[in-house]
Amino acid sequence: MNHAEFLEAVAKRAELPPAEAANVIRATLKTLTERISGGEARDLAAQLPEEFRGHLHKEVDFAERLDLAEFLNEVRARAGVDAPRAADGARAVLTTVRDAVSAEESDDLESELPKQIRQLLHPVGRGVGA
Structure with a gap:
């Protein structure tokens, strides 16, 4: 998936310009x-x-603990959008990430995330995390 396709997928999924x-x-x-x-x-x-690679640059190896509310609040503040747009947008981005990477990489990513945040990787209609 190239940059334009990724951007288009997120915009369409989140209904954002x-x-x-x-x-x-x-x-x-x-x-x-x-x-x-x-x-x-x-x-x-x-x-x-x-x-997008520059957005994934990390100086340290450890992972910060964030619950779903904190995660979405960070996205909201950084993107300058309201809470519903942050939630829809984060879900759209993570779903698109899941679709853009290999199944193995998607599994690796999912294994590092807490259950609440993992739910953002899956479309709403799939009943994940019930």
């Missing part, structure tokens, strides 16, 4: 990077479009 989708992508990837190990951030960056 492209400029706002780009802000939400940046905010979500930066927040996600804080929540995963440095090795996982590097592995994920290697499979995403080059334009």
